Amino acid sequence: MTDFLSDEFWNNRYVDGNTGWDLGEISPPIKAYVDQLENKELKILIPGAGNGHEVSYLFDQGFRNVHVLDFAPLAMQTFLERNPEFPTSQAHTANFFDFEGAFDLIIEQTLFCAIDPCLRSSYAEQSASLLRNGGKLVGVLFNREFDGGPPFGGSKSDYVDQFKPFFSEVSMEECYNSIGPRQGNELFIRLTK
Template sequence: MTKLNKEYWESRYKENEVGWDTGAITTPLKEYIDQLENKDTKILIPGAGNGYEFEYLISKGFRNVYVLDIAQQPLENIARRVKKAFSKNLIEQDFFEHQEQFDLILEQTFFCALDPKLREKYVEKAHSLLTEHGKLVGLLFQFPLTESGPPFGGSKQEYVKLFSNFFTIKTLEDCYNSIKPRMNNEVFINFIKK
């Protein structure tokens, strides 16, 4: 398997090999964000890539949103595009080394980009980054897990087993409003920190 490190992701962005990039926020996260009322909610978007969720949240008046990515290139792309982005909001760091706490972590194609061997570590880290009763919300892929990722898939059964020791599973269901290329391949999650 390719080593999914900083150099790998930097080269993918520099070569514009970003097949996961939809060019805009996807419908499931847009609709979730649209029902959030507290504009002071502290939100983390890990592995955010070009950060369309960040851009949308900022445009909706959210003031406490942070993007974390191991690669510098996507953060530069966000800074060029989103004039209201402050450098403190764009964090170049390994997710597993980050220490702050957040009320909400938005998951969009980060989990599926990690080496599957890191999944338990991801669950524990997401748990530690959330405040009491914090939420992990977003999308996970639902197709067989193979060696040929990223993206790496999984199943509802695997996700229940993986997350349930650290999170109360409020929602884990087939995503009804996926964008067309991802239709029938995503589950929407809303997990609450135990």
């Protein structure tokens, strides 16, 4: 028996190949955002990165100060095997809620929907604590409900209430460029500490 949503629960999803969330490539809304970034020196964290398609895209585009984090050991091992050039010092097998650092940018892609919804305010607070002043949390959140979970859904008004206490600027807009099955069901978020 594994605790629901524990590191062991998630690691077993990778062991079993039960990873229906994995797009096999960078999420298109995040690619569009990354492609307009000019500063390749940004210190970037991608938490709950799984197989890390966003991480390898950024690294290949020349963002060398990108850090990958996931608490499922198999996901991290697979990422490093597929990306042998990636510095192991920037690969963290760790719990997001226990991690420490000061980043310019955190990229969110299906970690928020994977945690227990009762931890959402803690996620917002922890994201802010991992950013330097003026740093940004950017990415994609589901804008729909699901039966059960994970993934756990939600709506813009709930999210705004959860993030506003910790960020000075909160922007959440419907994505125009989601992958087919997620079209109309995603918000692109840009939050500034």
